[in-house]
Amino acid sequence: MSLVELRSVVKRFGDHTVLRNVDLNVEKGEIIAIIGRSGSGKSTLLRCINGLEAVNSGEVWVDGVAVHDPRADLRALRAQVGFVFQSFNLFPHLTVERNITLGPRIVRGIDGKAAEAIARDALKRVGLEEKLHAYSDQLSGGQQQRVAIARCLAMSPKLMLFDEITSALDPELVGEVLRVLEAMAREGMTMLLVTHEMNFARRVASRVLFMHEGTIFEQGPAREFFEAPKTEELRSFLGAVLH
C-alpha cells in the first residue's frame, strides 16, 4: 500500500463542492508539488490528509490508518505527519525551544534534557540554532517559518505537508525557506507541497499535480509537466503564472 492513498474523496463546504472524486497515491520518498488557482481545492486536499478536514465521502489512507473513519485515532497519526501552515502558527507565548519541544514532551513523553537536544538538532537542520531562546515576534517571517518546519521535524515525521508556506513571506525571505525544503528532499523525506513557486517545483519535485475545480486535472513528472502540458487548462494556467 502507498504511504498516502485517496480514493474517490469528496469534500463539500455547505453547498459548495471543493473536492470532486479525487484519487491519489503517494509513495514513500516522493516529492509532490500541487499547483492550481485559488479555490481549486489544493489546501483542502492537504488538510484532508491529516484530518483537519473530514471528508464527506471516499477514503483517505495514510500509513495504513483510515483517516476518514470517525473512530480513527488521529492523534497517533498526526504525530507522524508534519503540517506546516501558510501563517506559521507558532505559539506566541512560548520560546522557540518550547514551541519545538512541546510535541515531543507532551505527545511522546520525552523528558526535558532529551527534548532540548531534539530541539537543537531540529533548529540546526533549518539553520537557526542560535534562536533557541527567542520568541516568535522577535523573528522575521522566514525565520518563523523555518522554526515551524523545525517544530514538525522534531517529531521525526514520515510525511510532511506544506500548505503554501512561502505565500505570506516577503520575497527576499523565501529563498532561505526553500533551501531548507531542498535539504529535506535530498534526505529522502516524503513531501507534499501546495505551492506557487513554479521554479522550485520544477527543480525539486518528482511529480506535479495540477488541481482545477476540485479534481486533479493533470499530473506528471516535473519536467514533462512544465515543458509539455497536455491539457488546455494547464497550458493557460502556466501561461498566466510563468511570465
Added chain:
Amino acid sequence: MIRDLGWIDVFYLALAMRWTIVLTLLGLAGGSAIGLLIAAFGTSRHVPARLLAQGYVGVVQGIPLLAWLFIFYFGFPIFGVTVPGWIAAAIGLSVYAAGFLGEIWRGALVSIPKTQWEAAASIGLSYTKQLRHVIIPQAVRIATPPTVGFVVQLIKNTSLAAVIGFVELTREGQMTAAATLQPLAVFMLVALGYFCLCYPLTQYSRFLERKLRVAR
C-alpha cells in the same frame, strides 16, 4: 402572625417592582446628568479637568455602593438637610452611576479615531458642529451596548436601597418572607422579578453589540 403565601403576596411583590423601576430611572437620570459632565471633563484639552474626571471615576469605582448609600443617607441630616430616605438613595445611586456611565461615555468618545475629527474639520465644521454631527452620533452607537448593560447593573443595585429601608422589590420580599416564613419561595419570586426586568435588557445589549460589530 404567620400567614400563608398566596397570590396576594405575589401581587404586592409585583407592585413593589414599580419602585425598583422608579429608583432605577432616577439613578439613570441623575447618573446621566453627572456622567455627561464627567465624560466632557474627561475628554477636555485642559489637564485639571481631565484629572478631576479621573479622580471622580477612581473614587466612585473604588468604594462599595452600600457605603455611598449610607454616606448620603446619614450625611444629609448632618449637614442640616432633611430628605426622605428614597431621595438619599436616588442621589447615592446617581453619584455611583455617574462614575461608571461617565467612564463608559468617555471611553466611547476617545475611541473615535482622530481621523474622524480631521475629516469633519476639513469639510469646514466648527468644533461644536464636529462634535454634534460627526463624533457624538458615532460615540452614541458605540456607547449604547455597555450603557444598556449598566442599566441592568443599576436595576440590581437598587436592591441595596432595601438596606436603608426603602420599600422596593427586595425589601418587600424581606417583609413577605418574615410574614409567611417561606423565605425560599419568596426570595425565588423576588429573583424572578429582577430576572424579568434584567434579562430582556441583557439580550438587547447583546443584540446591539452584535449589530455594532457587524457594522464595523
Added chain:
Amino acid sequence: MAYSFQFRDVFAARDALQDGLVLTLQLTATTITFGFAIGLGAAAAYMYGGPLLRRAAQTYVEVIRNTPLLVQLFVMFFGLPSLGVKLDVIPVATTALAINLGAYAAEIIRAGLESVPKSQVEAGLSLGMTRGEVFRHIVLMPALRNVYPSLTSQFVLLMLATSVVSQIAAPELFYAGSIIQSRTYRDFEVYVVIAVMYLAVSLFLRAIFAICYHLLFRRP
C-alpha cells in the same frame, strides 16, 4: 454648621475595623479562587461541552447575572435552611460570592478563549496533541492574558461587593462599621472612614494584580 465631626470615636474602634478588614480580605481571596475555578469550568463547558453542558452553563450564567447579589445571598442564607441545609454565615457568604463571581468570570474567560485564533488550535492538533492538551498548553494562558484587565477589574468589584454580606451579619469590614455606628452614633464618620478603607484596599488590589501580570505573563 452645628455639628462637629468626631472621627476620634471611630479611630478608637480601629481594632474592630481591622478585624473586619481581615475577614474582607479573606473572603476576597477565597472567593476569587473558587469563583475563578467555577468561571473557568463554566466557560470550558460552554465552549467544548455537548449541548446539555452548554445549556447548563448558559442558564447558570444568565440567572446569576440577571439577579442581584443581595437576593442570591438571601435565597441561600434564609432559603436553604427550609430544605434542611444548615450552614454558618461565612460559608454561605463565600459560596454565594463565589457563585456570583463565577458567572461574571465565565463570560470574561469565554471571550478570552474565543480570542485565541483557531489556527493555533490546528497547529497543536497537527502535532498530535489531544484537544485537552491543546487547551492546557496552547489556548489557556494566551486567553487569560488577553482578558486579564477585565478579569482583574471584576475581582476588584467583587472585593467591594463583599460589603453586601454584611446583611447576613458576616463580620467583615462593612458590618464592623455598622456595629461601631450603633455604639458611637457617629453614622456619617464611620462610613466615610470605611469608604476610604475600601478605596485603599481597591488600590492595593490593583497594584497586586499589576505585579501578578508581570509574574505570569512576563517576557524575558
